[in-house]
Amino acid sequence: MDTSRLNFQDWPLDLLVDYALKVHHRTIRREGPATLALVEKVVGENEVMPEVRELFAGSLEALESHLMKEENVLFPFLYELYKADEDGLKIEQMHCGTIGNPIRVMMMEHGDELARHERIAALTNHYTAPADASADYRTLLARLEEFMEALKEHIHVENDIIFPGFLEVEQRVVTHGYRF
Numbered sequence: 001m002d003t004s005r006l007n008f009q010d011w012p013l014d015l016l017v018d019y020a021l022k023v024h025h026r027t028i029r030r031e032g033p034a035t036l037a038l039v040e041k042v043v044g045e046n047e048v049m050p051e052v053r054e055l056f057a058g059s060l061e062a063l064e065s066h067l068m069k070e071e072n073v074l075f076p077f078l079y080e081l082y083k084a085d086e087d088g089l090k091i092e093q094m095h096c097g098t099i100g101n102p103i104r105v106m107m108m109e110h111g112d113e114l115a116r117h118e119r120i121a122a123l124t125n126h127y128t129a130p131a132d133a134s135a136d137y138r139t140l141l142a143r144l145e146e147f148m149e150a151l152k153e154h155i156h157v158e159n160d161i162i163f164p165g166f167l168e169v170e171q172r173v174v175t176h177g178y179r180f
Contacts, residue, residue, distance in 0.1 A: 008157050011161075012082075013078070013161075013165045013166060014082045020070075020158060021075065025067050025071070028060075028151075028154075031143070032056075032060045032063065035140070035144065036057055038136060038140045038143060039052060039140060041136055042140055048124065051123055052123055055117075055120050059113055059116050059117065062109065062112065069102070069105070070106065074103070074106065077099065078099070078162070081099070081169045081170055081173055084173040085172060092174070092175055093170075098174075099167065099170050100167060103167070106158065107158075107159055107163070110154075110158065110159060117147070117148045121144075121145075127144055
């Protein structure tokens with residue numbers, strides 16, 4: 001799906017969180033295992049494929065943990081912040097203090113995954129198939145490139161728009177007590 005013409009900067013923050021959940025998270029969970037299955041199918045076709053398999057499998061495992069943290073911890077509180085801001089209310093801070101703490105973790109994990117996928121790109125000569133590559137190998141490279149582009153969009157939307165936006169919202173609506 002080509003989203004290059006979407007201007008995410010103009011979207012309400014809650015809609016961006018919805019988009020991250022319904023588009024990015026679903027795409028990772030749907031396309032990741034299918035792509036890994038294709039890696040497994042062609043692993044013997046090129047000497048770089050065992051490392052690609054290890055990197056991609058490790059990425060899927062790390063991403064699943066990452067997505068669960070977003071879905072179960074960070075994003076529910078972001079929705080609370082958004083609602084409070086819309087309603088002109090004050091709420092207590094997140095159980096771990098400022099949302100800056102989990103955001104730093106999410107951004108670090110984004111960096112780790114981006115580096116892992118940049119390594120995959122380098123190993124595959126930036127997704128360029130050798131002349132004698134099979135159709136499955138060529139399909140795999142296209143899927144790996146699409147996965148990387150989707151991951152970059154996910155990271156951009158969260159790191160550059162959602163997280164800074166909610167840090168501003170937090171300043172407006174959070175009282176600095178503890179939630180129990």
